[in-house]
Amino acid sequence: MGKQLYYKDKPVFGFDIGHTSLKIMQLDRKKKGVSVDGYGTISFDPSAIEKGVITDPEIIIKAAYTLLEEQLIGKITTSRVAVSLPNAFSFNRILTLPKLSNADLAKAVELETSQSIPLPLDDLYYDYEVMASLNEETVEVRLVACPKTIIDSYMTVFDALGLEVALIESNINAVTRMVTHTETHDIVTLIVDFGSTACDLSIFDGTTIRVTSTVDCSGETITQLIAKKLNVTVQQAQSIKTRYGIDMSKKQALILDAVEPELNKLTSEIRKVVRYFSERNKSNKAIGQIIILGGGANLPGLNSYITDKTRIPTRLCAPWKNLSFGKLQPPHELETTLYTTAGGLGLVTVGDLST
Numbered sequence: 001m002g003k004q005l006y007y008k009d010k011p012v013f014g015f016d017i018g019h020t021s022l023k024i025m026q027l028d029r030k031k032k033g034v035s036v037d038g039y040g041t042i043s044f045d046p047s048a049i050e051k052g053v054i055t056d057p058e059i060i061i062k063a064a065y066t067l068l069e070e071q072l073i074g075k076i077t078t079s080r081v082a083v084s085l086p087n088a089f090s091f092n093r094i095l096t097l098p099k100l101s102n103a104d105l106a107k108a109v110e111l112e113t114s115q116s117i118p119l120p121l122d123d124l125y126y127d128y129e130v131m132a133s134l135n136e137e138t139v140e141v142r143l144v145a146c147p148k149t150i151i152d153s154y155m156t157v158f159d160a161l162g163l164e165v166a167l168i169e170s171n172i173n174a175v176t177r178m179v180t181h182t183e184t185h186d187i188v189t190l191i192v193d194f195g196s197t198a199c200d201l202s203i204f205d206g207t208t209i210r211v212t213s214t215v216d217c218s219g220e221t222i223t224q225l226i227a228k229k230l231n232v233t234v235q236q237a238q239s240i241k242t243r244y245g246i247d248m249s250k251k252q253a254l255i256l257d258a259v260e261p262e263l264n265k266l267t268s269e270i271r272k273v274v275r276y277f278s279e280r281n282k283s284n285k286a287i288g289q290i291i292i293l294g295g296g297a298n299l300p301g302l303n304s305y306i307t308d309k310t311r312i313p314t315r316l317c318a319p320w321k322n323l324s325f326g327k328l329q330p331p332h333e334l335e336t337t338l339y340t341t342a343g344g345l346g347l348v349t350v351g352d353l354s355t
């Protein structure tokens, strides 16, 4: 997946298939920086996807069609897409291997893949990339693998939509591209993608993604917990969540009480990966910041909550800092982090900004 399929010289747009919604974004490199040509989002019936596999393609195809034809802000001018894979169902590994010829390296990676990934090799697509030489004898290799069932189901959808898939990469890769586009690189960063059904965590050390994990802390559950505690409908709970969140409000204590067990899952997982990283990393650099993104990151008060619980400064990814919307209506302020994956995918078209 990835480099072989990817042609830098032709435009692509980012297509993010979440558990509950599609998000798309096309970016373009202009003299003054990067600008948004078009973007949009649409929800769909979550029963369309099971364990990462699109089991009911019609639902996704219809939603995508409506989004592209009717709900787009601005324009999409290409039929080539960059697509991300769900973290919870793909595998990211950093392998340390001896320096080998290409053919022997391929064999070594195949062996590692079959040993370290709990699925038969025949059921997986995988790809790898040599990242860095550790010393004269060893190299680090980044491996990504994903069940064929997931990728094949995506291909069915894009075929039906008449879209050409130019790049498939892990969701983590896409958000990391957006984070590095927006933020400084020299701090070790824990990235949290807070989605509707789970949170994906990854540690970016300035060059490479080091640790990844997924925890079932879910935006949907938070809504349900608020609904139950305040005795309101799910719809009302959703609007209370987005408006007040766990920030100061009349109901703050009640809301916090309701959602804390769910947020606890996230903060414990953060502590766990921080510990794991500090035990293993050779450079002795500590994690300097947490950046939260994904729709759930917009929960008012979440960043100070995480800062408080982990003692690591936490803030929202500000994906629009280096992107211009020109004459287009920008996303609502409460939606800023929703497009991080789609935007990160869209950025592949822009290439290396330092060149």
Ligand SMILES: Nc1ncnc2c1ncn2[C@@H]1O[C@H](COP(=O)(O)OP(=O)(O)OP(=O)(O)O)[C@@H](O)[C@H]1O
Pocket (backbone or CB within 6 Å): 017, 018, 019, 020, 021, 086, 194, 195, 196, 197, 198, 218, 219, 220, 223, 238, 241, 242, 243, 245, 294, 295, 296, 297, 298, 299, 300, 334, 335, 338
């Ligand atoms: N302002 C807000 N405050 C709190 N939560 C919000 C806000 N806006 C959106 N959300 C929540 O974000 C979640 C959707 O996030 P996102 O679109 O990143 O998930 P997804 O991509 O569909 O799912 P996943 O990333 O798990 O595959 C929903 O649970 C939604 O309620």
Ligand SMILES: [Mg+2]
Pocket (backbone or CB within 6 Å): 017, 018, 019, 195, 294, 341
């Ligand atoms: Mg998502």
